[in-house]
Amino acid sequence: MSDFSLSKTAFAPATVANxxxxxxxxxxxxxxxxxxxxxxxxPDTDNSLVKMTGAYAxxxxxxxxxxxxxxxxxxxxxxxxxxxxxYLIELEKxxxxxxxxxxxxxxxxxxxxxxNSLLGSPFSTLQLIPFAMEGERVAxxxxxxxxxxxxxxxxxVLIRSYSPLDIVALPxxxxxYAVVVHPHIELKTSxxxxxxxxxxxxxxxxxxxxxxxxxIAGLWQKDYELIGRSISDVLAEPYRTQLIPGFDAxxxxxxxxxxxxxxxxxxxxxxFALCKGEILAKEIAANIHTVFMNQxxxxxxxxxxxxxxxxxxx
Amino acid sequence: MSDFSLSKTAFAPATVANxxxxxxxxxxxxxxxxxxxxxxxxPDTDNSLVKMTGAYAxxxxxxxxxxxxxxxxxxxxxxxxxxxxxYLIELEKxxxxxxxxxxxxxxxxxxxxxxNSLLGSPFSTLQLIPFAMEGERVAxxxxxxxxxxxxxxxxxVLIRSYSPLDIVALPxxxxxYAVVVHPHIELKTSxxxxxxxxxxxxxxxxxxxxxxxxxIAGLWQKDYELIGRSISDVLAEPYRTQLIPGFDAxxxxxxxxxxxxxxxxxxxxxxFALCKGEILAKEIAANIHTVFMNQxxxxxxxxxxxxxxxxxxx
Numbered sequence: 001m002s003d004f005s006l007s008k009t010a011f012a013p014a015t016v017a018n019x020x021x022x023x024x025x026x027x028x029x030x031x032x033x034x035x036x037x038x039x040x041x042x043p044d045t046d047n048s049l050v051k052m053t054g055a056y057a058x059x060x061x062x063x064x065x066x067x068x069x070x071x072x073x074x075x076x077x078x079x080x081x082x083x084x085x086x087y088l089i090e091l092e093k094x095x096x097x098x099x100x101x102x103x104x105x106x107x108x109x110x111x112x113x114x115x116n117s118l119l120g121s122p123f124s125t126l127q128l129i130p131f132a133m134e135g136e137r138v139a140x141x142x143x144x145x146x147x148x149x150x151x152x153x154x155x156x157v158l159i160r161s162y163s164p165l166d167i168v169a170l171p172x173x174x175x176x177y178a179v180v181v182h183p184h185i186e187l188k189t190s191x192x193x194x195x196x197x198x199x200x201x202x203x204x205x206x207x208x209x210x211x212x213x214x215x216i217a218g219l220w221q222k223d224y225e226l227i228g229r230s231i232s233d234v235l236a237e238p239y240r241t242q243l244i245p246g247f248d249a250x251x252x253x254x255x256x257x258x259x260x261x262x263x264x265x266x267x268x269x270x271x272f273a274l275c276k277g278e279i280l281a282k283e284i285a286a287n288i289h290t291v292f293m294n295q296x297x298x299x300x301x302x303x304x305x306x307x308x309x310x311x312x313x314x
Numbered sequence: 315m316s317d318f319s320l321s322k323t324a325f326a327p328a329t330v331a332n333x334x335x336x337x338x339x340x341x342x343x344x345x346x347x348x349x350x351x352x353x354x355x356x357p358d359t360d361n362s363l364v365k366m367t368g369a370y371a372x373x374x375x376x377x378x379x380x381x382x383x384x385x386x387x388x389x390x391x392x393x394x395x396x397x398x399x400x401y402l403i404e405l406e407k408x409x410x411x412x413x414x415x416x417x418x419x420x421x422x423x424x425x426x427x428x429x430n431s432l433l434g435s436p437f438s439t440l441q442l443i444p445f446a447m448e449g450e451r452v453a454x455x456x457x458x459x460x461x462x463x464x465x466x467x468x469x470x471v472l473i474r475s476y477s478p479l480d481i482v483a484l485p486x487x488x489x490x491y492a493v494v495v496h497p498h499i500e501l502k503t504s505x506x507x508x509x510x511x512x513x514x515x516x517x518x519x520x521x522x523x524x525x526x527x528x529x530i531a532g533l534w535q536k537d538y539e540l541i542g543r544s545i546s547d548v549l550a551e552p553y554r555t556q557l558i559p560g561f562d563a564x565x566x567x568x569x570x571x572x573x574x575x576x577x578x579x580x581x582x583x584x585x586f587a588l589c590k591g592e593i594l595a596k597e598i599a600a601n602i603h604t605v606f607m608n609q610x611x612x613x614x615x616x617x618x619x620x621x622x623x624x625x626x627x628x
């Protein structure tokens with residue numbers, strides 16, 4: 001067996017889930033951030049711990065049953081009648097945890113992609129999503145797909161349904177850019193969930209459905225204005241922005257600089273703005289940077305077109 | 315002035331609103347039923363009553379301020395600085411009232427289309443929608459657009475928002491057929507509204523948004539299966555079907571015969587099924603007819619492709 005077949009490494013990109021009116025049903029992949037996972041057939045070593053490197057390796061459990069990447073990969077190994085303990089998992093953890101940019105999803109997506117490739121690709125990329133979702137389950141308690149879906153498939157993705165799982169890859173305008181801002185504050189997903197009401201008005205439910213429908217139509221029509229008008233989220237954003245210092249300032253700065261829409265990335269604290277073209281994206285990022293500096297907020301700013309490729313071998 | 319410019323007659327088609335997950339936000343136009351309105355410049359006659367003919371003329375008020383067609387047309391005349399009383403409105407009322415097939419919308423759409431044409435078309439068809447909505451306001455108390463939108467524009471239409479009004483014409487697969495069944499029972503819109511809850515679960519709101527988004531994606535992708543999976547309405551249908559005797563039998567018969575989806579047309583009592591192709595539509599209609607006959611339900615059945623043209627001069 002050649003070295004080539006003994007080991008595979010995959011990169012999975014960061015993602016923005018809960019895209020405004022796409023709350024809990026849509027996400028997209030971005031460039032500039034992501035995790036790498038190498039999977040190696042190594043039956044003679046002790047593989048009970050995930051080997052970790054990268055800036056954020058210290059913060060996550062190495063135990064095989066608790067690490068997002070290994071949990072996801074092991075579900076795939078078992079589905080293929082392989083012994084998980086025969087495979088070494090190495091995670092280069094580049095993404096900060098709890099950022100709202102799909103950190104755990106990137107680890108899970110890269111792991112299942114590398115493992116699948118190592119086994120001769122028995123599954124399509126779409127079919128890898130349920131395995132990666134198991135990584136999400138161990139990371140955040142819910143096997144959601146709105147980060148692993150776009151991280152694996154790339155581009156804009158709709159999670160229409162979970163039972164049965166129904167995922168639709170969407171088109172997007174080639175010049176659609178995202179400015180993603182990750183403020184250096186901690187925000188637990190559990191806190192973001194707690195502020196959401198269990199009941200919403202019929203009126204808001206209909207408004208959200210109309211906006212989600214408009215967002216899909218805008219993406220298909222490559223109509224930036226319609227995308228912008230449609231992203232408005234009336235179900236979650238009104239409750240969650242209180243948890244994100246600077247959100248209102250961010251939104252004002254982004255829209256003033258020409259963004260078509262803004263929203264919370266995942267369950268926060270990261271936030272995103274969408275616009276047409278990279279030049280405008282840079283202007284928006286600069287405007288946000290100035291506003292945040294003036295307010296004493298420290299943040300990372302990513303400027304990215306849509307990552308159309310999704311997870312890939314490296 | 316020639317006769318040609320003194321009078322215009324328009325036909326507006328029947329429509330199916332509340333298309334499953336498109337509850338309150340989508341509608342489509344069908345063939346086989348609709349109203350005609352003639353508008354004539356006639357300043358020397360008493361035009362205070364709408365002249366009515368047609369099978370259902372007896373059932374609606376002739377007074378200019380109460381008739382759907384004249385109310386809609388008069389809003390347009392006033393917007394164009396014309397005296398409404400200078401114009402005779404003649405309505406051929408072919409559609410039954412309270413059918414859930416956009417009867418009042420067809421009267422309003424035909425009226426504004428004919429009036430606009432008579433005045434030299436100062437408004438685009440899209441711009442006519444707010445005038446026709448005023449006809450809906452007098453007919454049913456709410457200036458909704460999910461019937462007048464598709465009746466005027468044809469095809470499948472999304473009403474993303476009312477404030478501001480934001481209407482998106484959608485594509486649809488060429489072979490998409492509707493079977494619309496109008497059971498001969500009376501169902502007041504006000505009763506259909508009363509059964510709806512004011513609050514819904516967050517979970518159902520998200521499900522509806524996902525389905526509405528999936529429906530739009532399915533229409534764009536011409537993916538009949540996705541359209542079928544996405545039409546499921548969790549906000550209104552569970553409450554309204556109790557008001558429509560035979561709905562469960564209808565749904566079973568339609569799905570067994572190959573329909574991709576079923577739902578309530580408007581606020582009922584009419585119901586619709588969607589399928590691929592006219593041959594299948596006829597089989598579905600026959601199956602429904604048999605089931606309804608056996609249950610002693612009397613109904614009209616319409617088989618129609620999407621009416622792509624919308625309101626037109628005749």
